[in-house]
Structures are given as structure tokens and as C-alpha cells.
Amino acid sequence: MFVMQVGDAAPDFELEANDGTKVRLSSFKGQKNVVLCFYPKNHLFMCPSKKVFEAAQSIISSYGDI
Numbered sequence: 001m002f003v004m005q006v007g008d009a010a011p012d013f014e015l016e017a018n019d020g021t022k023v024r025l026s027s028f029k030g031q032k033n034v035v036l037c038f039y040p041k042n043h044l045f046m047c048p049s050k051k052v053f054e055a056a057q058s059i060i061s062s063y064g065d066i
Contacts, residue, residue, distance in 0.1 A: 010036055033063040 004010070014024045028034050035056075 035060055 002011075010025060012024065012026045014022050017023045025034065025036075
């Protein structure tokens with residue numbers, strides 16, 4: 001099992017965007033800051049993304065263009 005530590009670089013991966021295009025994480029390197037959030041597969045009863053971003057807003061905003 002791969003376990004990342006704080007400060008590790010995220011491994012490169014590719015996902016399908018909402019419009020069907022493929023997006024690779026490495027395509028943002030040197031261009032934009034990227035916030036990655038990973039959730040358990042079952043998502044329980046709701047996706048916690050809103051609470052996560054509200055809690056991290058001051059940190060996220062300090063990076064500028066995301």
C-alpha cells in the first residue's frame with residue numbers, strides 16, 4: 001500500500017474531466033497551484049469537500065491562483 005507523507009510530491013495521474021477531456025496532473029506543473037483532496041471510496045453519507053475547503057480556506061487562499 002502506497003502511503004504519502006506530508007511534503008511528498010503527488011504521483012502523476014490522469015483523470016477524465018467533466019467535458020470528457022483527459023487531464024494529467026503534471027500538465028499543471030510550474031503553471032498553477034493544485035489542491036488535491038482524496039476521500040474514502042464509500043463517501044459515507046455525504047462528500048466532505050465543502051467542509052474541507054471551508055476549514056482550509058485561509059491556507060488555500062495564501063497560494064493565490066489555484
